[in-house]
Amino acid sequence: MVSMHIGLNNVDANHYGGWDGQLNGCEPDARDMKDLATKCGFQAKMMLSSQATRNSVISCIKDMSTQLNNGDFFFLTYSGHGGQIPDMNREEEDKMDETWVLYDGQLIDDELFSLLAGFKEGVKVFILSDSCHSGTVIKTGPPREEMMLVEPVMPKVKAMPPSVARRTYEANKQMYDNIMQSVMQFKVIKCSVILLSGCQDNQLSYDGRQNGLFTEKLLSVWNFGRFVGSYYKFHKSILSKMPPNQTPNMMLMGGNATAFARENVLEHATRGMKAPMTKK
Numbered sequence: 001m002v003s004m005h006i007g008l009n010n011v012d013a014n015h016y017g018g019w020d021g022q023l024n025g026c027e028p029d030a031r032d033m034k035d036l037a038t039k040c041g042f043q044a045k046m047m048l049s050s051q052a053t054r055n056s057v058i059s060c061i062k063d064m065s066t067q068l069n070n071g072d073f074f075f076l077t078y079s080g081h082g083g084q085i086p087d088m089n090r091e092e093e094d095k096m097d098e099t100w101v102l103y104d105g106q107l108i109d110d111e112l113f114s115l116l117a118g119f120k121e122g123v124k125v126f127i128l129s130d131s132c133h134s135g136t137v138i139k140t141g142p143p144r145e146e147m148m149l150v151e152p153v154m155p156k157v158k159a160m161p162p163s164v165a166r167r168t169y170e171a172n173k174q175m176y177d178n179i180m181q182s183v184m185q186f187k188v189i190k191c192s193v194i195l196l197s198g199c200q201d202n203q204l205s206y207d208g209r210q211n212g213l214f215t216e217k218l219l220s221v222w223n224f225g226r227f228v229g230s231y232y233k234f235h236k237s238i239l240s241k242m243p244p245n246q247t248p249n250m251m252l253m254g255g256n257a258t259a260f261a262r263e264n265v266l267e268h269a270t271r272g273m274k275a276p277m278t279k280k
Helices: 026-039 054-067 109-116 162-171 173-182 213-225 231-239 257-262
Strands: 002-007 043-048 073-079 082-086 096-102 105-108 124-130 192-197 249-253
Touching: 002 026, 002 054, 026 043, 026 073, 026 124, 026 213, 043 054, 054 096, 054 105, 054 109, 082 105, 082 162, 096 109, 105 109, 105 173, 124 213, 162 173, 192 231, 192 257, 213 231, 231 249, 231 257, 249 257
Parallel strands: 002 043, 002 073, 073 124, 124 192
Antiparallel strands: 082 096, 096 105, 192 249
8 A cells, every 4th residue: 555645835936937836734734644644554655845846746656557456555645736727638618627736837637647547457546636626636527516606714725826827838838738639548547546626626725724624624534543434425524514615526437436435435554553543
């Protein structure tokens, strides 16, 4: 069982047109998720801010897809800004692809889908994404329901401002267009994937002083390892703690994803836990 935990409190302003994307809770999110994973028995890696480059993240996921086999488990978490770029292959209803805003460039949802297609059949992949526009960040898809955004309840959102998103795309258009061209071919997901995301594609995820709002509520539900129940129940329990303007999404991909979602959360890992986890 292996895991990778990504948290960015800032990004390289050189790539993002002078915008450094300052946040508070994303590095703590990654540390807390690494702590959770380690205490569940995972071999855990972590990338914080400047460590979380496109090459580093992509290389790590590719390495995992090569190493893991039937019955293995990969736990991947991301906390940082979510972005959007124009959809080149016309899959998205809103004509925008969702992204993870990594330190020196964005990771596009079609790219993440392509990386997941590299995992072997029988591998289970559990992804948590505490970022804006993250409802279908592992691949295109319509929002589960249309939501009306209301006044923010927290001071910072984990979204790249639209003006920065446009400026960043135009300044790096050839780079992003080339990436999209390289992943547009049809691929099949052989592994089983569960995504729990901080919000719907048309919503924003909120930052906090210690954790992002989604991660804060997720850790509360997890309750130091005392939570027992399926991924469906886990999602619903988190959902019940969230405000109406931030609705976490659950997305399944792969042939056995439905059966995977009926298992207890981190079931194989928690069997080895000797005692409830305690805070650092």
